[in-house]
Amino acid sequence: MFDLILRNATLPDGRQGIDIAVRGGRIAALALAIAAEAGEVIDVGGRLVSPPFVDPHFHMDATLSLGLPRMNVSGTLLEGIALWGELRPLLTKEALVERALRYCDLAVSQGLLHIRSHVDTSDPRLVTAEALLEVRERVRSYIDLQLVAFPQDGYYRAPEGPRSLERALDMGLDVVGAIPHFERTMAEGARSLEAICRIAAERGLPVDVHCDETDDPLSRHVETLAAETVRFGLQGRVTGSHLTSMHSMDNYYVSKLIPLMAEARMQVIANPLINIMLQGRHDTYPKRRGLTRVRELMDAGLTVALGQDCTMDPWYAMGSADMLEVAHMAIHVAQMGSVADKHRIFEAVTTHSARLMGLEGYGLAVGCHADLVVLQAADVVEALRLKPTRLLVLRRGKVIAKNPPRITELCLPDRPARIDSGRDFLPAGSTVPEARSGI
Numbered sequence: 001m002f003d004l005i006l007r008n009a010t011l012p013d014g015r016q017g018i019d020i021a022v023r024g025g026r027i028a029a030l031a032l033a034i035a036a037e038a039g040e041v042i043d044v045g046g047r048l049v050s051p052p053f054v055d056p057h058f059h060m061d062a063t064l065s066l067g068l069p070r071m072n073v074s075g076t077l078l079e080g081i082a083l084w085g086e087l088r089p090l091l092t093k094e095a096l097v098e099r100a101l102r103y104c105d106l107a108v109s110q111g112l113l114h115i116r117s118h119v120d121t122s123d124p125r126l127v128t129a130e131a132l133l134e135v136r137e138r139v140r141s142y143i144d145l146q147l148v149a150f151p152q153d154g155y156y157r158a159p160e161g162p163r164s165l166e167r168a169l170d171m172g173l174d175v176v177g178a179i180p181h182f183e184r185t186m187a188e189g190a191r192s193l194e195a196i197c198r199i200a201a202e203r204g205l206p207v208d209v210h211c212d213e214t215d216d217p218l219s220r221h222v223e224t225l226a227a228e229t230v231r232f233g234l235q236g237r238v239t240g241s242h243l244t245s246m247h248s249m250d251n252y253y254v255s256k257l258i259p260l261m262a263e264a265r266m267q268v269i270a271n272p273l274i275n276i277m278l279q280g281r282h283d284t285y286p287k288r289r290g291l292t293r294v295r296e297l298m299d300a301g302l303t304v305a306l307g308q309d310c311t312m313d314p315w316y317a318m319g320s321a322d323m324l325e326v327a328h329m330a331i332h333v334a335q336m337g338s339v340a341d342k343h344r345i346f347e348a349v350t351t352h353s354a355r356l357m358g359l360e361g362y363g364l365a366v367g368c369h370a371d372l373v374v375l376q377a378a379d380v381v382e383a384l385r386l387k388p389t390r391l392l393v394l395r396r397g398k399v400i401a402k403n404p405p406r407i408t409e410l411c412l413p414d415r416p417a418r419i420d421s422g423r424d425f426l427p428a429g430s431t432v433p434e435a436r437s438g439i
């Protein structure tokens with residue numbers, strides 16, 4: 001006897017007609033046609049069932065602040081940082097908590113249940129850290145939230161930068177951050193990486209650095225981060241976020257750099273929505289895309305994940321907590337359009353992000369948490385194409401969000417009466433799982 005059985009699921013690896021049985025909040029069985037009773041049975045009609053989406057790079061202290069205190073006129077990274085600096089003294093814990101909780105509601109509706117958020121520690125009041133620690137507790141039953149102590153204005157460049165970062169870690173933040181390319185000099189950026197890797201080693205924490213978010217092909221902080229990772233014995237615990245300088249680097253230099261990153265078992269996060277929006281701003285034409293070398297880093301065996309970075313904040317006026325939107329942009333900007341590439345990109349917003357965040361019990365296997373998302377799509381390739389409705393979102397085997405399928409009723413002569421975008425436009429040769437229910 002199980003608590004719940006989801007019947008007739010298509011899995012991300014392509015298996016069809018799979019039943020997923022849940023007991024005690026975990027996946028207890030996963031097989032074709034499970035012959036057993038359950039407290040509840042949901043026939044998902046052949047739809048794709050995925051583990052939840054994972055966003056390993058976000059700024060929850062800034063999200064939904066668009067328009068406060070004004071809009072970013074130039075649309076650049078640097079005006080965004082300046083604008084955030086104007087807003088920061090006005091922030092209150094109550095307003096931060098309220099915005100973050102509203103964002104988490106949106107995330108749940110999109111099947112996004114694991115988020116790593118950077119938390120700005122530049123203001124010694126640390127109201128951001130206080131607020132996000134409260135949010136981490138309040139959402140714990142439905143979202144896993146990891147918090148990075150992030151010196152937005154520079155570890156050395158901000159007054160009290162080092163002290164504020166240490167205090168934020170003392171308060172209970174989970175990860176050590178940095179922003180070396182925003183320090184005053186390359187040398188100071190390198191020193192900041194040494195300092196934060198030392199802190200991470202002493203405290204036993206992971207590292208996640210905004211590293212070389214710049215078009216400067218000569219920025220060398222990725223190399224330094226890899227070297228400090230090895231020096232402090234942090235292999236496998238260090239993430240380089242953005243790495244957009246790698247887009248512009250000389251190919252010969254990159255042929256040396258990627259093996260150094262592999263030696264350090266560095267984990268990588270690209271943020272395609274933000275990178276394509278903010279990089280190349282000083283170019284006329286040709287205009288660089290700015291995304292790091294996703295395919296080459298994957299080919300080198302590094303864990304490469306995709307992050308959303310921003311939603312409706314000083315840096316980015318768009319965003320919708322949809323990791324499939326992030327993946328969709330990555331497919332275009334990294335030019336990864338084959339079926340095999342699309343599966344790698346899907347992993348970059350699910351399993352690879354989960355590995356990067358060190359999530360326990362994540363995945364679609366017996367023993368994993370019964371955290372599941374049912375999508376209005378036939379498979380992974382279709383999910384990436386359509387960014388479809390999340391029909392059901394389950395956490396520990398309980399439904400925590402539902403959306404009705406998007407069905408269009410057509411009023412046209414001699415044409416179908418209705419269209420289900422998730423079933424009616426599959427590529428030639430695709431097998432369409434038979435729908436046995438209304439889901």
Ligand SMILES: [Zn+2]
Pocket residue numbers: 057058059118210309
């Ligand atoms: Zn960021």
